[in-house]
Amino acid sequence: MSATKTVTQSDTAIGKLTLAYDDAIHQKYKYHEYLPVYDEETHFDPIQPFEFTDRGLAADKAKPALLSSTNPDLKVSKLTPVIGTEIRGLQLSQLNDTQKNELALLIAERGVVIFRGQDFKDIGPEKQKEFARYFGPLHVHPVGAHVKDHLEYHNIYLGPDNEYRARQRRERLTTTGYHSDVSYEHQPPGITILTLLSVPPTGGDTAWASQTAAYARLSQPIKTLLEGLRAEHSGFNQAENARRDGKYVRREPVKSEHPIVRVHPATGEKALFVNKGFTKRIIGLQHEESDALLQLLFNHIALGQDFQVRVKWEEGTVALWDNRVTAHTAISDFDIHNPQEGLRHGVRLTTQADKPSGINGLESVW
Numbered sequence: 001m002s003a004t005k006t007v008t009q010s011d012t013a014i015g016k017l018t019l020a021y022d023d024a025i026h027q028k029y030k031y032h033e034y035l036p037v038y039d040e041e042t043h044f045d046p047i048q049p050f051e052f053t054d055r056g057l058a059a060d061k062a063k064p065a066l067l068s069s070t071n072p073d074l075k076v077s078k079l080t081p082v083i084g085t086e087i088r089g090l091q092l093s094q095l096n097d098t099q100k101n102e103l104a105l106l107i108a109e110r111g112v113v114i115f116r117g118q119d120f121k122d123i124g125p126e127k128q129k130e131f132a133r134y135f136g137p138l139h140v141h142p143v144g145a146h147v148k149d150h151l152e153y154h155n156i157y158l159g160p161d162n163e164y165r166a167r168q169r170r171e172r173l174t175t176t177g178y179h180s181d182v183s184y185e186h187q188p189p190g191i192t193i194l195t196l197l198s199v200p201p202t203g204g205d206t207a208w209a210s211q212t213a214a215y216a217r218l219s220q221p222i223k224t225l226l227e228g229l230r231a232e233h234s235g236f237n238q239a240e241n242a243r244r245d246g247k248y249v250r251r252e253p254v255k256s257e258h259p260i261v262r263v264h265p266a267t268g269e270k271a272l273f274v275n276k277g278f279t280k281r282i283i284g285l286q287h288e289e290s291d292a293l294l295q296l297l298f299n300h301i302a303l304g305q306d307f308q309v310r311v312k313w314e315e316g317t318v319a320l321w322d323n324r325v326t327a328h329t330a331i332s333d334f335d336i337h338n339p340q341e342g343l344r345h346g347v348r349l350t351t352q353a354d355k356p357s358g359i360n361g362l363e364s365v366w
């Protein structure tokens with residue numbers, strides 16, 4: 001296996017910039033400007049608490065503006081009864097604020113909404129960021145690769161010239177790993193937008209699990225137990241691994257103790273808020289109790305195909321999910337060294353949301 005090739009440029013507009021790709025093999029790539037880079041100089045202070053109002057609260061529950069019956073091109077279908085809705089015939093780039101409010105509510109209700117045939121990836125990074133910012137302040141990933149001059153993008157790229165994430169998974173039986181993005185933040189992300197700029201002919205799907213349904217399936221005694229508990233979510237491993245691998249940490253890691261069952265501010269629905277990626281322990285339990293209970297929940301989330309949806313990407317697909325009520329996983333089943341299997345490249349914008357609130361006034365602490 002070839003090692004990750006990096007080309008270092010100094011004295012760029014934003015200081016030291018490392019390319020996380022081999023420029024020679026992407027010369028003709030239409031989305032060249034979105035290829036992954038690391039700004040290794042800009043440091044970010046801790047994220048400060050902020051007031052957050054969910055856009056879904058302003059929406060008409062019937063969603064007449066978004067799902068208008070007067071649009072002859074509109075096709076809306078549920079991907080499964082429990083999670084996921086697919087929309088065709090509507091451009092994200094054209095939505096007005098009333099429609100965006102209704103979209104925020106729809107995403108919260110359905111977990112993930114898949115928009116097909118979008119021009120979103122061609123409207124430019126500034127307009128994409130402006131669209132996302134409507135839903136909340138943009139999160140900057142503490143360690144991930146981003147887009148040149150746009151640190152708010154989290155870059156998703158595995159290729160023969162970038163094996164970093166593939167290498168991390170080589171010692172595992174599977175590439176799947178359900179998680180909720182950066183759940184260690186004090187106000188973790190809500191609405192998240194993933195756009196694939198290059199889609200492999202087959203493979204590279206993404207799957208989501210409904211954490212609302214996962215919660216609802218539990219027995220009443222377990223629900224009651226979990227509703228009174230918080231769990232620690234930590235960004236420290238991620239930062240330590242990045243440092244170990246010679247990556248730049250642009251913001252120091254944090255931990256939070258979030259309620260295990262959180263209530264969505266717009267829908268009032270309860271969702272499990274633990275994930276294998278970042279949840280370390282349940283506060284107040286003995287180690288063995290915490291490990292056993294978390295393992296039960298992680299297995300439950302990963303095994304529940306009847307509350308999951310697996311989405312195949314198409315040219316022009318944009319996925320929007322609510323990170324508070326879903327977990328997701330990439331499915332990296334394509335061979336990055338086989339050019340026939342294509343190039344998979346995407347960018348993610350994620351918006352910060354509320355400080356998680358649980359049942360009976362249980363709040364996050366840190």
Ligand SMILES: O=C(O)CCC(=O)C(=O)O
Nearest residue numbers: 156181194206329330348
């Ligand atoms: O590549 C994917 O399908 C999902 C990657 C991911 O976990 C994310 O964008 O947060």
Ligand SMILES: [Fe+2]
Nearest residue numbers: 179180181328
């Ligand atoms: Fe993710």
